[in-house]
Amino acid sequence: MIDLESAISKERRITLKLPGATSNLGPGLDCLGLALNIYSKMSFFILPENDPGIPLITFKGSIAKSSLAQDQGTLTYTILSRLWKQDQNLLQRARIIIDSEIPLGVGLGSSSTAILGALWAANVFKDRIPTAPALLAEACELEGHPETLAACLLGSMVVCGPSSTSKKIVTQRLNWPREWHLIVVSPQYSLTTPTARRILPKEVKFEDAVHNIQKTALLVAAVSRNDEQALMEALDDRMHEPYRAQLVPELSRLRRELASQPIIGCVLSGAGSSVLVVVNEKRKVKVLEQIKDWAESEVKPPRVLDLQVDQEGIQELQI
Template identity: 30%
Template sequence: MNKVQNNKKNKTSIIKNKKLITFKIPATSANIGSCFDSVGLALDLYNEIHIYSNENSKKIEFEIIGEGENEISKDDNMILDAMKLVYKKLKSKPDKGYTIKCINRIPLSRGLGSSSAAIIGGLLSANYILGNKLSIDYDILNMSVQLEGHPDNVSPAILGGIISGVVIKDEDFKYVKINPSKNLKAIVAIPNFHLSTEVARNALPKEINFKDAIFNISRAALLTSALSSNRFDLLEVATDDKLHQDYRAKFIHGLKDLFKQTKNAGAYSVTISGAGSSILSLVKNDEEIIKKVSNAMKESLAKKKINTEIMVLNIPSKGIIIK
């Protein structure tokens, strides 16, 4: 009898605390060499946020599974901070309890947009809970850009594809979306060490010389043109950079050799992903080339005794997925 009663109680609890919505937010890779803080692309590696009703509580409770489950606080985190900004903007708060279950697959502090995914997830969650009063492709997009501080991570996570954009004034983000070619694959080498964005940014000079600025501007213009016209033969030159990668190379031992070996293996381009420590290669969608480039990246880092996870990913044309 007791067993039957317990089963009944558990079943009732599951029904009451039903799943309401799911958000899938992709990883991103920013800068793409020459386009510092201005171009990024989506990757089909997703964090998931599942929102459940919670009849047993009147507050927001978190469950965290996967990346960062032992590091991220359930009481003070980036998702909750972003949610509070939506409450402030809409001048409203939840009138009942919810459980937010986070399934994290994007590695933390590896230059793959984990913080962007958290910010976007918080904005989307609060917006849903308060009745979807904010538009995703304008309000959520602009809020996420302001919170992140630069657009090249959050914008492709929301919009998908390859995004080239700039912030005009405080809340006006102008961008062009480049739909990715099916002939282009992304290979990401993820070293087994963290590199915080703050540390990586502090390594950059306060001023740059005119010659370096022209070097990057010319290549950034070429990069966006090459990506939009599928001129992948131009990517090696177009991703050359003098503004950030050389200054950050000291954090990733053997980076120059890795770049050389990866290009020799057949990659169109190889760049630091975001602030690092991950490395992004763009390659032809060819099984043999993918294998050669993957091995070259892994072996180059192994020479420096750096264990590395290799992921072969698509560049999805769609950003966040809502179920």
């Protein structure tokens, strides 16, 4: 089989490094995103001519072992197909290699990497320079929740919301304090966004809505001012986690396990199924050890990831 990475000229290939991402961070439902230093490397190639003997999509890394890998590849290729609908010759010559360490279907932004990777490649191969606002606008037409997309695109923490005067998404990027590390507990089962949405109530109590507004505002202030005590108070949700906890029992079990530990907070990662633990790097070793011991005691041990926040967002690699 042809080695695409060595056989195709630089003008006909691009390689992207895209971070995973989490969202919500407790109370910030559908408006807060955070990039993670776990990555998907996506390489896009344009063959000189179509060769049916070369697979459309090749998987490497952890994703190659996932039963959901084909879904990730299909999403990427489907987006290219939409964007290049009028250029079938280009589409037929396109090939993709996905080398990803991001677990799929567990609330860590894998779909955002697929969407943004395809959009970036589609622009570059059409000699258009990708810009963050344009990419985010295009991506949001394909994926209705911008916070994970924006975090993957821009890096660090983002606050997102729809414009009141246009169809644009307004984003603000904040610098997440580097000493606040993240431990992700990723169960063996996946959880689709529609499933996690359906369990939410159609209406919420007024006092719960006010609670979340207050906590989200406090969370943003805590990050901006590097105030760990304020962040501990802010990571408290009443609008989605009490309901989604029914689908992710690891959330309540892990909170009980860590009740006496000096963590900053423990929240769902996105809609689940992963759980996110925020901890100061000075206290991480003991907490991480306890989480790993707890995970090993589970009937179906979840994967434990020792992560930090990615500060760069999408990067085009010169290979």
